[in-house]
Amino acid sequence: MSTSDRPLRVLLVSHYYPPHLGGVENVVRQEAVRLAASGVDVTVLTSAERSAVRHEEGVRVVRVAAWNGAERAGVPFPVLSPAAVPAALRWARWADVVHVHDCLYLTSWVAGLAAALTRTPHLLTQHVGLVAHPSAVVRGVQRVVYAVAGRGLLRRARSVFTLNATVAAFVRRYGARPDRARHLPNGVDAELFRPAGTAAERATARRRFGLPEDRPLVLFAGRLVPKKGFDLLLAAHRPADGFDLVFAGDGDTAGLPGQPGVHHVGALSPEELAELYRACDVFALPSTAEGFPLTVQEAMASGLPVVTTDDPGYAPYRLDRSMVRLVPRNADDLRAALVELTGDPVRRAGMADYSRRYATAEFAWEEHVRSLVLHYRDASGAVPR
Structure with a gap:
């Protein structure tokens, strides 16, 4: 059967995939399920405790056994078993295009090598730039990885997708x-x-x-690590200010128990998190070097006013700065914004309405999938249908 007589075949590659909880894996799952619903034949290559191949929601999911102990130390970096190499070669040879998510991980390196050996074109989505990890060793390793394996993946990619201006500059610096x-x-x-x-x-x-x-409840959703700014949010909180903090996510929970006006609900599934957004009044994420993370998009779709870091990565989105509070990354400015919003329900209502309208207009999955398919067909040489 010629490529014009069968569905487009796409290999999506991600270091994690649900039920593992996290932003990248949720994005990849949505892409996979929605691509499959549009008629694309989708296989996902990812890591797991044990190797397995299953069909889930119309998607073939190939899980390669991996050691994931580093995640307990705050470094989400699964170490793949040798079985990853033949699996990557098999599915890269099957695919018309390989779509790699983030060039930092072993899954990406193995899939990129397999794509090169089988002469299958690959595309790449880079979600973040250098992570400001508290460990100098981790920061140094990141730079080496991006300069070596990352540069090769970025340079050979037919298209490199980025989510914000900061990451766009990062990928150009490292070879895109x-x-x-x-x-x-x-x-x-x-x-x-x-x-x-x-x-x-x-x-x-x-x-x-x-x-x-x-x-009033102010919600933080994400990993409890310094990069996300959960500690900054704690420093900005005074129970006398009249609002409580709600933290959804796992990580460094040592400073949370017993603090007045602070609630920790743990890591949640997307369905649970959606309900938690509906329970709260304001979303706050004082993160660094993220631009427009998925949780901000979810909060806006949920109709929450957003307070987040004034990051240059937001520039391509042309947000109305009177309706999304972009503040300097310090406790005093963060606290002032939260006190103002939690004490002004009329202003919150206006920002909430803007959030919902913006999200439904700008973050449509249908348009995202349509763009991906066009790029896949262009890379593979398939004729659009």
Whole structure:
């Protein structure tokens, strides 16, 4: 059967995939499921405790056994078993295109090598730049990896997708060809992530998570690591200011238990997190070097006012700065913004309406998938249908 007589075959590559919880894996799952629904034959290559091949939601998921002990130390870096090499070669040979997510991981290196050996064109989505990890060793290793393995993947990629201006500059610095760099925002599921329909629905969600019903709630969602700014948010909080903090995510929880006005609900599935967004009043993420992370998109789709770091990576999105609070990354400015918003329900309502309208207009998964398919067909030489 010729390539014009069968569905387009795409190998998506990600270091993690659900049920592992995290932003990149959620994006890859959405891409995979929605591509499959559009008629693309999709295989995902990822890591797991044990090797397995299963069909999940119309997608073939190839899991390669890996050691994941480093994640417990805050370094999400699965170390693949030797079985990764033949698996990558087999599925790269099967595919018309290989789409790698992030060039930092072993899954990406193995898939990139397999794509080169089988002469299968590959594309790459780079989610982040250099992570400001507290360990100098980890920061140094990142630079070496990006300068060696990362540079090769970026240089050979037919297209390099980035989510914000900061990462776009990063990929060009590490070898991506300027004429192949593409700005492609992630999509967001605006049906799952939606505002609470009624006050009763919000109250029910608060009761489910054991949250107070009589105080404004400021939500943080993400890994509890310095890069995300959870410690900065804690430093900006005073119970007398009249609002509580809610943290969703795992990581460094040592400073959370017992603090007045602070609630930790742990790591949540997307469905649980969507309900938690509906329980809260403001979303705050004082992270660094992220631009437009997925949780900000989800919060906006859920109709929450957003307070986040004034990062140059937001520039391509042309946000109305009166409707999204982009603040300097320090506790005083963060606290002032949160005190203002939690004390002004009218302003919150206006920002919430803007968030929802912006998210549904700018973060449509249908447009994201349509763009991917066009780039896949261009890279593979397939004729658009």
